[in-house]
Amino acid sequence: MREQATIRAVTSIDVARLAGVSQSAVSRAFSPDASISSRTRQKVLAAAASLGYRPNRIPAIMLSGRSYMVGVVIGGLENPFYATALERLATALRENGLQVLLMHVHDALTLDSALDQLLSYRIDAVVTSLAIGSKTVARALSQLHIPVVCFNSSLVGPWISTVNSNNHGAGAVAARRMAAHGVARPVWLAGPAKNAASRARGEGFRQGLREAGLPATALTRLQGDDTYDSGYEAITTLHRQGIRPHGIFSSNDMMACGAIDALRERMGLRCPHDVIIMGYDNIPQAAWRSYDLTSFDQHTDLMVTRAMELLDEALLAKGTPLSRTHVVDAQLIERGSTAITD
Amino acid sequence: MREQATIRAVTSIDVARLAGVSQSAVSRAFSPDASISSRTRQKVLAAAASLGYRPNRIPAIMLSGRSYMVGVVIGGLENPFYATALERLATALRENGLQVLLMHVHDALTLDSALDQLLSYRIDAVVTSLAIGSKTVARALSQLHIPVVCFNSSLVGPWISTVNSNNHGAGAVAARRMAAHGVARPVWLAGPAKNAASRARGEGFRQGLREAGLPATALTRLQGDDTYDSGYEAITTLHRQGIRPHGIFSSNDMMACGAIDALRERMGLRCPHDVIIMGYDNIPQAAWRSYDLTSFDQHTDLMVTRAMELLDEALLAKGTPLSRTHVVDAQLIERGSTAITD
Numbered sequence: 001m002r003e004q005a006t007i008r009a010v011t012s013i014d015v016a017r018l019a020g021v022s023q024s025a026v027s028r029a030f031s032p033d034a035s036i037s038s039r040t041r042q043k044v045l046a047a048a049a050s051l052g053y054r055p056n057r058i059p060a061i062m063l064s065g066r067s068y069m070v071g072v073v074i075g076g077l078e079n080p081f082y083a084t085a086l087e088r089l090a091t092a093l094r095e096n097g098l099q100v101l102l103m104h105v106h107d108a109l110t111l112d113s114a115l116d117q118l119l120s121y122r123i124d125a126v127v128t129s130l131a132i133g134s135k136t137v138a139r140a141l142s143q144l145h146i147p148v149v150c151f152n153s154s155l156v157g158p159w160i161s162t163v164n165s166n167n168h169g170a171g172a173v174a175a176r177r178m179a180a181h182g183v184a185r186p187v188w189l190a191g192p193a194k195n196a197a198s199r200a201r202g203e204g205f206r207q208g209l210r211e212a213g214l215p216a217t218a219l220t221r222l223q224g225d226d227t228y229d230s231g232y233e234a235i236t237t238l239h240r241q242g243i244r245p246h247g248i249f250s251s252n253d254m255m256a257c258g259a260i261d262a263l264r265e266r267m268g269l270r271c272p273h274d275v276i277i278m279g280y281d282n283i284p285q286a287a288w289r290s291y292d293l294t295s296f297d298q299h300t301d302l303m304v305t306r307a308m309e310l311l312d313e314a315l316l317a318k319g320t321p322l323s324r325t326h327v328v329d330a331q332l333i334e335r336g337s338t339a340i341t342d
Numbered sequence: 343m344r345e346q347a348t349i350r351a352v353t354s355i356d357v358a359r360l361a362g363v364s365q366s367a368v369s370r371a372f373s374p375d376a377s378i379s380s381r382t383r384q385k386v387l388a389a390a391a392s393l394g395y396r397p398n399r400i401p402a403i404m405l406s407g408r409s410y411m412v413g414v415v416i417g418g419l420e421n422p423f424y425a426t427a428l429e430r431l432a433t434a435l436r437e438n439g440l441q442v443l444l445m446h447v448h449d450a451l452t453l454d455s456a457l458d459q460l461l462s463y464r465i466d467a468v469v470t471s472l473a474i475g476s477k478t479v480a481r482a483l484s485q486l487h488i489p490v491v492c493f494n495s496s497l498v499g500p501w502i503s504t505v506n507s508n509n510h511g512a513g514a515v516a517a518r519r520m521a522a523h524g525v526a527r528p529v530w531l532a533g534p535a536k537n538a539a540s541r542a543r544g545e546g547f548r549q550g551l552r553e554a555g556l557p558a559t560a561l562t563r564l565q566g567d568d569t570y571d572s573g574y575e576a577i578t579t580l581h582r583q584g585i586r587p588h589g590i591f592s593s594n595d596m597m598a599c600g601a602i603d604a605l606r607e608r609m610g611l612r613c614p615h616d617v618i619i620m621g622y623d624n625i626p627q628a629a630w631r632s633y634d635l636t637s638f639d640q641h642t643d644l645m646v647t648r649a650m651e652l653l654d655e656a657l658l659a660k661g662t663p664l665s666r667t668h669v670v671d672a673q674l675i676e677r678g679s680t681a682i683t684d
Contacts, residue, residue, distance in 0.1 A: 054462055058403050062404060069443075077429050083424075084419065086419060094445070094459075100443070100446075104429050104436070114436075121411070122400055228630060261632055289604075290603055
């Protein structure tokens, strides 16, 4: 296939000739880390563009062992938060001269074979936002012997660094809000147990409530699975139990949207007049007028920047395992769902 | 870095020795297209697993020119439709032994440099869902001399195949619905002009209205940009002009959700009692109770299957440009926003 494509026939020798430089200068012009004057690089790039030349990275990968590809392991894109985070991450990696080898996995079981496939391409590192926190996964990732950067994860191990939202701190902020609104019996709508971020939000919320003088027995805990439907069902269950909520902190916005709809449809309750509610992630739908949901913004832009810094540091440490944790404060974005009403 | 990682020290020779097969059998066991008995492959995989061996694809890419990587060029993941489509596509490619080299681009300008980078990794093909339909882009893609598969695109050219939703046909279905509901002055909420799928939906809608006996002057056209906010603003503008809509067909669900919220907040109108509305994409939010939106489902699962077939065919045709178009019928998912009321 390649042989017949005339565009492929142009080689670095042709480019070197046209640019009036050496073949090695052409090679350096296309290497992100190579030492070359910007004037020479410009000459090479101009000549390459006019000839339709495209460098082949494969030989360089073979020689150097560096592919400039990063394995990005994702799941759960039905949550707009992860979709936006992926866009930001892909853009940041590209701006840093790295390519994204994407792997979409459903659970820890498929993660293992996914990693095998990624490694056969000699990826430089792995970045993942998977809410998979088992020790088996941590061990598997550490055994890759390449830098791993996780978002909102409780994974620890050599080679593994994490960038986390200040989930615990935000939970405490949510608790203080509840107290300020005079909510005596708050509801915590939890995400799945395997989600470390959700666990931390719940712990911060409980601690904040204690500090505000509320007894542990005042808290109602509902179990969701991070989906809209599970938020809707949790409130429906509450309704069947005859419990009328006054304040809800939801582990994510998707469940909060489901909760708001169930509050209105099942119980005839309106936010914020009858019940206040707060979510997490600040997804676009939180700002949609039907929800108008107060939510914690994780600052994914800042989290991605921190991840790139960790990646840089880990790649520079060549062969030495690095384990760092960055925590980024979440910002409460106040909307109608917690507005003070008289 | 690689040298210090003990896991890397295992070679195909070690695996061959443990499995009691030749080194070439080990290589074939890890090549998707290679001829090898399933018994031998099993022996090799078991030995590889016990030794922690991971094959290196890079030498094979150098020799064969095939990388088994497909460049996936995306944008606009803030629309849940594209996020879901990407998940399905990534899963399907992986099931077909192909890896996703992801490129996120914002517009046609960044597409060109994105393609250069992807090509330097010797990708086998490109798949894209970008709503970029310019002739410049078509020419750039054709000049890659590798198979290109586009979703919902009007791009034509050698090497370019497309999988499209039956946008025109769905538009006509929407028009018949309007007529059946007795809507005399329907509203078309259009996506951006560069979006070929939106143009086709609008043309089908207009043709369907004509066939239902409605004059062209009966149609009100609103311009959106595929976002929730643009749907909200379009209805706000309509309100300022003193026009009260009775039936709306929106080019996508995001704009329809914005329209529903503006109808309620700005005009005090409810769906379906005062106005019926239909969207396109069947995103998860269409089923959320605040919207309960009737929408056309594109059957992305089927579209992805068709794309994989086109890709297979194009890769088998080695070096011969292939141009095919598949059209997949959209299915109207009826919800509350078009329910018949008395």
